[in-house]
Amino acid sequence: MTVAAEGGAARVRPPGPISRIKQSYNKHWYAWAMVAPVVLVLIVLVLVPLVRGIYLTFTDATSDNVGRTIGVNHIPDTFKWVGFDHYQEILSGGDGQFWPHFVWTIVWTVVCVTLHYSIGLSLAMMLNRKLRGRTFYRVVLILPWAVPTFVTVFSWRLILADDGGILNSALGALHLPEPGWLSDTFWQRVAAIGVNTWVGVPFMMLSLLGGLQSVPAELYEAAEMDGATPWQRFRHITLPSLRSVSSTVILLGTIWTFNQFVVIFLLFGATGGEDAQILITWAYRLGFGQMPRDYAGSATYGVLVLSMLLVFATFYRRWQARGEQGGLR
């Protein structure tokens, strides 16, 4: 080992970036070799399309002007660079779609995640007690998660059908108003939230149940001895003990719900429910659900959604870290 003499003119300098990589390569070449295929696949499958997609947002590409070769027919690219036009049009509300869908997406995410978490937590707490047939209840409550989503959503579509749906038939029999669950904007949104809650609760319940089981029973016993009410025990023992589980599932739940494509797409069909579309289903409609396909517009929506989620995740993580530090004091 050649280490410069202490106190000498040549102080120990941290190695430069190149030599550091070289060093690390010499030492860990096998690790580099191992990850190379994965890195390559990631570059091909994620990075290249991402860069290409971002590039497309600065053009006016549609399915009509993107070049292609079909047999003897060669059609050249004819789309052109338009700079920030798409961002400007979308963010200024010029397309008349972004902001309404944005507001609804936020409402949708907040309401859904709140319902997921609170219903999931209460079910988890119920199942965490020692009660007869606990396994049976667990299986029943996990079922909505085990059933393929499209089956769930199509079943709900039958239940919620405006005419002759089970729900409206029941409401009609009770002489209650029969809302248009699948045709009226407000009720479409209610229906979408309802179905997504149904689909999302089991995951929350399972995760929180796992968290609850790791809370030592002694804590509750001690609190009870000190005369803590059930609410106080919930607030001061259950919630703090679940903090790490909660923060993760809420972050995941938020991202999943924000991008919950299947429920909305299947519930209202490929062309229906325009006002109940969230950003992600709207981006799909722009890019794949219409003729000609608006690749540039769709990609712009995609990039905007991606950046929103990145910003959200960063702030959420930071906020969590601060909360945990605060908790230590």
Added chain:
Amino acid sequence: MRRGIAATALVAALALAATACGGDDSGSGKSDGPVTITWWDTSNATNEAPNYKALIAKFEKANPTVKVKYVNVPFDTAQNKFTTAAGSKGAPDVLRSDVGWTPGFVKSGFLAPLDGSPAVTDTSAIDQTLVKQAQVDGKTYGVPLVTDTLGLLWNKDLLKKAGFDKAPTTLDELKAVSKAVADKTDADGFWLHADAYYLMPYLYGEGTDMVDAAAKKITINDAAAVKAVTEAKSLLSAPGVHKLDATANKYANMQDAFNNGKVAMIVQGPWELTNIYKGKAFTDKANLGISAVPAGSTGTAGAPLGGHNLVAYAGQDAAHLKASEKFIGYMTSAASQTEITTKNGTLPTRTDAVTPAVKALPGVSEFQALLANGKARPALPEYSSLYADLATNYVKILQGKDSVQSGLDATAKSYKKLVPTFSD
């Protein structure tokens, strides 16, 4: 650069949690041995598909060097699926394509011209409007397989109970009959299908269209179109007309209601005939009345002339193309069309396919008489794209979320993006 589509798709897929992927079924036949071509059929999978498969079997027997792989693709997703598949692996060699898709597909370079090939044998027997509808710049890209138009279908029994033995011919009569049916029976009089294609008769009834392709003008928000949509909307508030259905199931709901005698009149095309005759209300086939869609204020009834062509994908190699052309020629021949008509109740495109037996089929001759009112679509590549935005805004107008004028103005604004060279 050509990877653009795939790259965009991937980026979108990044953001979108799930996208359905089409199956990969490229017709890769060896040069020796039989050539396998893939056919995407968009007909009804339960009623019509078996009869097409039977024809394929006959074709394969007559042409041992060609095998046909039959794939049924739902009509409402076919245009999108074909667009995705074209230009990459998995596109079919032959497609049953809506007549309205042809100009757009040609512009995109998806279709192979068929002139002088065994696909186009004798066009003199084919209705010339249909032949023209399959041509772009003088080249033939599709061979008409079936044709159709919209008509007013009515339940004779229900109308008789309401005191009518004839179908209404104007919108006012339609309202009167609807009211009488609802008053005297427990069925509704009329069901308005809230879809752009089914709005066309009302537009034609006022002498207008979505765009005037010849004059390069967007006409969807002119006075005549506003009148047409106002008329259509007024039907909904008329007594005896079924309340608006704007759900994703609206088409099936309408069809169920009609087939089971819960509604007396609908506007529909001949492609539903086999289904209707299976319905509870039409076990006696004579109970179905077929007449022209009620006329608008101009006094003339009009309906879009639809139908399907067989088209060949431009991306196949010479051997496949030859097989495809043979197949298209066979399927659109007079004998095949007679058989299709007899079994499926759809309308043939060749006059020599109309045998006395075909004429005697229930529903067919009535619908054939209506074809004279049929209006062909202009050869505008963007024309079939015009329906989508109109459908959305039409539903909003019918729901009362938007006024007729402002809803149609919004449609006109989005048309400006599709056909930028057209004047307002």
